Amino acid sequence: MQRLACIFWLGLKEMVSLRRDWVMMALLVWSFTLAPLMEATGVASSVNNASIAFADEDNSPLSRALSAAFFPPEFQPMVQIEPGSGPEHLDAGRFLFIVAIPPGFEKDVRARRNPEIQVLIDATAMEQAGIGASYITNILSTEIRRFAIGADLVDPAPVDLVVRSAFNPNRDTVRFAGIVALIGQIMWLTTILTGAAMIREREHGTIEHLLAMPLAPFDIAVAKIWANAAVVLVAAALSLTFVMQGSLGITIAGSKALFLIGTALFLFTATALGVFLATLARSMAQFALLVMLVVLPMLMLSGGETPVESQPDWLQVGTLVLPSRHYMAASQAIVFKGAGVETVWPEFMWMAALGTMLLTTSIMLFRRSVAQEN
Structure with a gap:
């Protein structure tokens, strides 16, 4: 004791x-x-409050739907910039991501010509740049597919996958x-x-x-x-x-x-x-x-x-x-x-x-x- x-x-x-x-x-x-x-x-190991801009040369319903598909908190409110000014904005550090939509984009989609979208990324922010590129690719692909299904350009997927994250749903x-x-x-x-x-x-x-x-x-x-x-x-x-x-x-x-x-x-x-x-x-x-x-x-x-x-x-x-x-x-x-x-x-x-x-x-x-x- x-x-x-x-x-x-x-x-x-x-x-x-x-x-x-x-x-x-x-x-x-x-x-x-x-x-x-x-x-x-x-x-952060996920995209949060990333700055993004759109250079929309098409100004079609599809291109406007694409620019409206990015929401907080992952992205800041989208900003429209002049076509061709993307590199200048990246050099100035104003945006982390810039999406450039070419003219006639929706027309080419309807004609099944597989048009391209250019995404400029400031890769000095390495982690956000790598993860953000995947975010943007998925968002754009989802919106384009939704448009194509609505326009009867493609058939809907035969299986609808529902993903549920256990213990941390958000x-x-x-x-x-x-x-x-x-x-x-x-x-x-x-x-x-x-x-x-x-x-x-x-x-x-x-x-x-x-x-x-x-x-x-x-x-x-x-x-x-x-x-x-x-x-x-x-x-x-x-x-x-x-x-x-x-x-x-x-x-x-x-x-x-x-x-x-x-x-x-x-x-x-x-x-x-x-x-x-x-x-x-x-x-x-x-x-x-x-x-x-x-x-x-x-x-x-x-x-x-x-x-x-x-x-x-x-x-x-x-x-x-x-x-x-x-x-x-x-x-x-x-x-x-x-x-x-x-x-x-x-x-x-x-x-x-x-x-x-x-x-x-x-x-x-x-x-x-x-x-x-x-």
């Missing part, structure tokens, strides 16, 4: 030290407010990106806070003061783990409530409490990883490099950026030892699909097992490093 009390008070001491570290406090606030907000809304990228951004910040910050606390004790020489007390290396490591995990868990809960649900309007399909339980398990694993990396590093600079080499690949392979199923078979097997993969899978199942404990318990067990292994290894290395210093 006395040992638990020592771990508890040592953890409170860690929280007080964190409160006095204004740089870490600023990083904590930034990571759970503006950072996920900017990542969710600022990096295909809202903000909803998905917001949760992925929050998970990424949890991973980064937890590892950094715990590891930096260990390095700070060593660089300031206070680790010897702690070891002079009736404390074992296990007590010191566990105190830092629970203190930093508690701080990040509270920050994550506030971010989920006020940033994700409040500012971004993200709805949680499943249990918020279950999501936080999974987050707590993941924090246990991430803080143990922070202790492990801090034990390997001899300075803050080395620790920062280790974080980049370890945490960044963990985030990239977690399934948030690209599905795990899209990775090579051998890499999919390797990601089973990454706690970020199991946390990402459990979080997405809870938040987007409304999954319960009966679905996510294997991921929870994986995180608990990996966290226990990391903690055991970290304490063994920490004891060895303390013995070498003494």
